[in-house]
Amino acid sequence: MEEAALEKLEKQGIHQWSDPEEFPAHLKKYWYQRHRIWGKYDEGIWMTEDGWFGVTPEPIANKIAVHVGESAPAEKTIIIDAFAGVGGNAIAFARSGRWEQVFAIEKDEATIKCGKHNAEIYGVGDKIFWVRGDCFNIIPRRYSGNKNTVIFASPPWGGTAYSDDKVFDLSQMQPYNLAKLYHDFWKYTEHLILYLPRSSDLNQIARYAPEDKKIEVAHYCITGASKVRTLSTNQSKSHHFN
Ligand SMILES: C[S@@+](CC[C@H](N)C(=O)[O-])C[C@H]1O[C@@H](n2cnc3c(N)ncnc32)[C@H](O)[C@@H]1O
Numbered sequence: 440m441e442e443a444a445l446e447k448l449e450k451q452g453i454h455q456w457s458d459p460e461e462f463p464a465h466l467k468k469y470w471y472q473r474h475r476i477w478g479k480y481d482e483g484i485w486m487t488e489d490g491w492f493g494v495t496p497e498p499i500a501n502k503i504a505v506h507v508g509e510s511a512p513a514e515k516t517i518i519i520d521a522f523a524g525v526g527g528n529a530i531a532f533a534r535s536g537r538w539e540q541v542f543a544i545e546k547d548e549a550t551i552k553c554g555k556h557n558a559e560i561y562g563v564g565d566k567i568f569w570v571r572g573d574c575f576n577i578i579p580r581r582y583s584g585n586k587n588t589v590i591f592a593s594p595p596w597g598g599t600a601y602s603d604d605k606v607f608d609l610s611q612m613q614p615y616n617l618a619k620l621y622h623d624f625w626k627y628t629e630h631l632i633l634y635l636p637r638s639s640d641l642n643q644i645a646r647y648a649p650e651d652k653k654i655e656v657a658h659y660c661i662t663g664a665s666k667v668r669t670l671s672t673n674q675s676k677s678h679h680f681n
Contacts, residue, residue: 440483452549453485466491475661476527482560485553490525495593495634499659500531503591503634503669506657508537510671511589511630519544519582521574521592521624526554526567528593528634533563541567542582544574575623583627590624593634607638621647632671644670 445455456462462470469491473480476496486494495503507518516539520529523543533541545551551571558564570577574592582588597613609617617633624631629649637658648654655671 448485451552452487453553454487455483455485457481463488472496477557479560483556484560485556486525487547487549487553489547490550490553493522493524493593493595495524495527495531496661497527497531498661500527501534502659503528503632504531504535504537506669507532507589507591507632507671508535510655515587515589515630516540517542517582517585517588519574519578519588519590521578521590522594523551523554523569524593525550526557528591529554529567530558530561530563532591533558533566534561542570543567544570544572544577546571546573578624578627585627588628589630589632590628591632591634592620592624594620596636605638606640607636609635609639609643617643617647630671632669634669 440455448455456470459470466488469476473484475498476491476494477484478497511518518532518538518540519542520532521544523529523545526543529541529543532538543551543554545554548571551569555564555567555569558567570581578590594612594615596607617635620633621631635644641656644654644656657669657671659669
């Protein structure tokens with residue numbers, strides 16, 4: 440990209456980092472992981488600084504896409520990525536070819552621009568409908584009454600000093616705790632997938648299992664380390680895989 444165009448983007452908080460010298464020191468670990476996070480990083484991926492903390496690495500996003508695609512009933516043809524970020528999951532859902540429509544909601548302007556651009560790099564620019572705004576307003580407005588939807592939500596994990604070692608209290612997750620996510624999204628679909636820290640409290644999750652249904656919990660790992668946990672409602676079985 441031309442220098443002037445890059446400068447214009449940088450003013451908006453969007454970066455196409457290709458030089459380790461220019462990469463922010465406090466994010467350095469992500470520089471070393473960039474190709475694991477984005478297989479096509481060198482083709483010109485755009486990121487915000489915050490985007491690095493939340494983006495789902497491509498191998499995990501692909502696994503989740505396969506798993507969600509297989510476990511949702513065939514009549515579910517629309518997937519909504521409620522917190523789409525820079526596009527990690529939305530791109531994987533679109534690439535899977537499983538969905539008639541993929542909607543990606545993101546409230547931050549610079550972040551959604553990155554997502555749209557990154558989707559182009561992966562050849563799915565025309566397969567994702569991007570919607571800028573607050574998912575808690577947009578989902579009721581646009582998708583209530585639609586029976587074909589699945590909601591995938593990878594919310595921010597802020598809150599009581601998230602750490603991998605101790606059990607993560609999902610009632611303290613900020614800015615949206617488990618109760619808020621569950622109650623707000625459950626009204627619109629029984630097929631809800633939440634992407635949560637691997638140390639999430641399973642007892643808190645279990646409380647949301649609908650009567651006579653099970654909640655499925657899956658761990659997704661990169662090179663042996665369990666990174667995250669997803670839970671899906673309305674599943675008939677429960678399994679873990681590494
Ligand atoms: C953990 S990141 C999602 C990362 C995404 N799965 C990816 O792979 O890039 C959470 C995102 O949710 C966005 N967000 C937070 N609250 C939101 C809301 N109410 N509606 C829509 N987006 C929101 C944040 O700006 C952030 O980009």
